[in-house]
Amino acid sequence: MNQRDLERLSEYLDGRLSPDEAIHLEARLSSDSELAAALQALRETRALLRQLPRRRSPRNFSLTPQMVSRRPPLPRFYPVLRLATAFATFLFLLVFLVRQVPFPVPAAMPMAEAGPAAPALMAATLEEQPSPEPPHTPKALAQELQENLTPATPIPEEDYSSLRIAAEPLSNVPQEAPLSLLLARGQILFGLLALLGAATMLIVRYTTARKWRA
């Protein structure tokens, strides 16, 4: 029995042969015991399969509105992207608001024009540290610097006076330029980052939805 005979027998079993083909095959079956046995084997196999017990489904497969509205699974990095975009947007708005209001700069705030004098920079650093105490004068700062940093080796009087000289010009420095420039640049940077993040989120959502539908 070849492959073609097998297919014919299977089709015959399913009643798919034309009347002429069926008559021809039945003539062969009556004279070919091997072919007849093969037909019987196929018939028994099909009957076994048809009589397999039907199982009841173990649970109800009804859909809930939540299941139906399910969205395509987004990539793992998506929440990070969303958070970063939200953070950039927040910073953009914050900088924007800060630029709208007059920004009082403390009198001793160091500027770029303050010069390279190291004691002045150190004094400014001390000034920037949050402290409940009232603002220090340059003299007080220098005094404090002396007490805190070099208690073991007192600074000579002439060094002390040079500190005061170097720090005094700070109160006369113009207050705007570098800070406002920095804020403007920050606003542009955060705005661009927020836009970039939002655009990436849209692209990720679109491509994921397309893949999901396919």
Added chain:
Amino acid sequence: MNESHLIASAQRGDLNAFNTLVLHYQDMVFNAALRILGEEEAAADASQEAFLSAFQALPSYRGGSFKAWLLRIVTNACYDELRRRKRRPTAPLEPQTDQGDDLETTRWLTDSALTPDQQLEAQELEHAIQHCLDALPTDFRLVVVLADIEGLDYLEIAHALRLPIGTIKSRLARARLRLRECLQDFWELLPSAFRLRNEKNA
């Protein structure tokens, strides 16, 4: 409400109408998945996935046998599961030769590799048949499940599997022969009355 009305309502987004169809067809869908996958839990998951896909694909349903359309979707869900298994194989489903070709015979099922417990389990008719179904190549198993267990005709199977009818006929014939060879090893375990009844029905 008849089936076509329920389908039309479901196509308009009526979830209650669709769930009425789910209740009517869920046993059929689960049984098809069970015979293809051979595991109850995986079959239940595939069934759930199939109904969800069916609801989402309803707008593309253009009439014809709803049963065949559903079986096509559950077949796809089973294919996906089988592909996942292939990527994460736990045990070989089919024996292979040293050259990697599938063995033509399924007699390996009854050799000494089967433990006494497994043989005992296989004495039950259902287990024996499922055992032999599992041993079939996937393409053959899908055809024989849709034809001989779910009762689809050749045209519906060709539509469900997107294959030519000639391929369906060929695979069905070969699947039946392979099942017969496999079941031969369990034949003496089958109830004699069952065999007699089959012969009378023939």
